[in-house]
């Protein structure tokens with residue numbers, strides 16, 4: 001039997017390339033390097049790039065037969081042999097595509113041995129190491145890649161990767177002849193890479209530039225991969241990073257696994273047991289959470305694909321995204337995970353019934369309307385309230401809405417009143433009253449919810465300025481100055497909405513304003529959370545999301561007039577309506 005040992009000359013070539021990369025990193029700095037890569041770059045564009053990005057590393061691909069051999073190469077170049085190594089997703093997938101291989105065949109690791117710049121700046125050489133053991137059949141890949149040097153690149157790290165700044169930096173690079181050339185999000189590191197091919201007249205041996213941004217910037221990445229000037233084939237399904245339709249469909253079809261993986265992660269209290277700074281061994285985590293170590297590792301590896309945790313050499317670490325599922329974190333989204341992985345998960349199993357009949361699947365599966373179902377179970381009712389509060393980020397700008405600030409100007413002797421119709425657990429009313437100490441509030445809710453709201457508003461210190469009305473939409477209290485209907489109308493069909501709005505109109509004095517908080521369906525088919533929630537409403541409550549014109553018609557049918565609307569976070573809007581035909585301004589009743 002003959003054995004093919006790795007060719008020593010080629011391994012020596014790898015060492016020479018590694019040594020040259022380390023030398024390059026030591027000798028260059030950002031301001032001097034950028035105009036070499038993008039000839040003609042100067043003035044404000046150079047300032048913007050050099051101000052936001054720092055030269056971070058030179059990258060290259062090596063082909064060691066095994067880890068020991070890679071360590072020996074590091075030692076030969078004076079680099080730290082104990083540098084930790086992580087799996088590479090982006091380069092592995094690109095090699096797999098370029099050579100028609102299954103990504104699972106390719107063991108590509110990333111290592112970043114530290115190198116210091118001439119003024120002591122912390123930098124690195126980024127080594128992608130594709131293991132090419134003897135007889136592995138991977139030798140042709142190594143031979144091809146060694147000559148083409150496709151993966152050799154220079155990387156700049158974006159210091160504060162705000163989405164706008166990141167897009168601006170990409171635009172400057174393109175303006176100076178760099179062409180978008182793939183990229184990806186690496187969940188193992190929670191970082192986004194954007195590659196560019198350098199212009200042909202770049203004065204260096206590296207053909208590509210990488211912008212590296214910590215965190216998940218998949219919107220910018222999508223625009224980068226779709227850029228009309230991108231370097232690769234014009235065939236959209238052939239570009240690096242794009243998925244074939246069958247792969248895309250598989251990802252979509254297994255979306256339910258993701259919902260359940262996140263819900264199980266939350267139900268098992270794993271986010272609370274994990275740390276965002278220090279990775280933990282799965283055995284330790286399993287012991288702390290009463291789970292089965294190998295199965296826990298399977299769950300965590302799956303979640304790492306979506307950036308909820310990051311896999312490191314020592315074990316798993318919680319990411320910023322995963323930390324949103326902690327029970328005690330401000331704005332925790334844990335209740336949403338339990339809701340979407342619990343009752344709403346079951347009801348979505350009956351979506352075809354809802355589409356066939358127009359009736360909510362929830363009612364068919366649980367035997368009653370979801371408000372009645374939740375109202376009968378205190379635990380579920382509380383989970384529902386908490387899950388509504390988990391998206392209360394959309395309420396934050398409301399206390400400064402002109403209608404609220406105008407009402408807050410009323411003299412202290414005759415304070416204005418905000419009536420929150422079906423105000424849930426009082427989250428929004430609490431925010432408004434906390435921001436405006438002279439306003440008073442009335443909250444109308446069904447009996448079980450009134451008690452939860454009372455506790456919350458008391459805890460927020462607003463109790464003495466609040467009154468409660470336990471009842472139905474028909475009981476909207478008269479005499480308020482501002483009426484609020486937040487995330488209520490989308491629960492109902494058009495007829496019921498007209499009824500609710502008529503109850504409001506009847507209670508509203510001539511001077512009163514009505515604020516309606518809802519997501520608006522975009523008129524141009526652009527992506528919006530409203531489109532997803534339209535399906536959720538159909539499946540679970542028999543309601544729907546609507547466009548602004550649709551709301552204007554419903555308001556008009558109830559004798560109200562839509563005066564305007566403005567955007568809120570999470571694709572929500574606040575619509576401002578008044579009694580129709582009432583001339584403005586009308587003096588408040590005092």
Ligand SMILES: C[S@@+](CC[C@H](N)C(=O)[O-])C[C@H]1O[C@@H](n2cnc3c(N)ncnc32)[C@H](O)[C@@H]1O
Pocket residue numbers: 371388389421422423424425427428444445446449471472473485486487488491
């Ligand atoms: C989707 S929640 C919105 C809660 C709150 N306004 C918010 O934005 O967080 C809808 C609310 O309508 C209330 N509701 C349902 N049917 C009602 C009725 N017939 N009368 C009064 N409130 C009702 C529910 O109790 C629930 O709190």
